[in-house]
Amino acid sequence: MAAQGSARVFFRNVGIILGKSFAEPTITTVLPSAPPGEGRVTLQGFDLAGGGEPPPHTLIQPYYKYVLIGVATCTLLAGIAQIYMAVNWTETLTAAQASVFDTMGAVWKMGFGAFVGMLGGKAG
Numbered sequence: 001m002a003a004q005g006s007a008r009v010f011f012r013n014v015g016i017i018l019g020k021s022f023a024e025p026t027i028t029t030v031l032p033s034a035p036p037g038e039g040r041v042t043l044q045g046f047d048l049a050g051g052g053e054p055p056p057h058t059l060i061q062p063y064y065k066y067v068l069i070g071v072a073t074c075t076l077l078a079g080i081a082q083i084y085m086a087v088n089w090t091e092t093l094t095a096a097q098a099s100v101f102d103t104m105g106a107v108w109k110m111g112f113g114a115f116v117g118m119l120g121g122k123a124g
Contacts, residue, residue: 013058013123021065029060031123060122068118075111078104 013031020029082104089097 010123014119017060017068017119017122020060021068025065025069026062028062029065031058031060058122064118064122068115071111071114071118075108075115078107078111082108 016029016031020027082101085097085101085104089101093101
């Protein structure tokens, strides 16, 4: 039961972070703390989230929002570029084209990992 509350708080925070980052990137956002008994995972009285009470709130600074938007933009652009190259480069690829194609693939994969990591680190 506590795990469901924890997941609900996590996804609520992800939604707040995404919404506020893209809608209000220049304003500091405050994530509310979890209500008592919600968002804490315990097993036989042991707190699995790491000792103590959760902080009263988490601040999402404008710099974090700018980096999140930048990572999302680079990820989308690299993914779109790789799809475009895959569709339009029908002949045998030169070494340079293959290198660019592989680089775009690596960039969007790393960008996706960074995006998920940034959200998980702040929302969790």
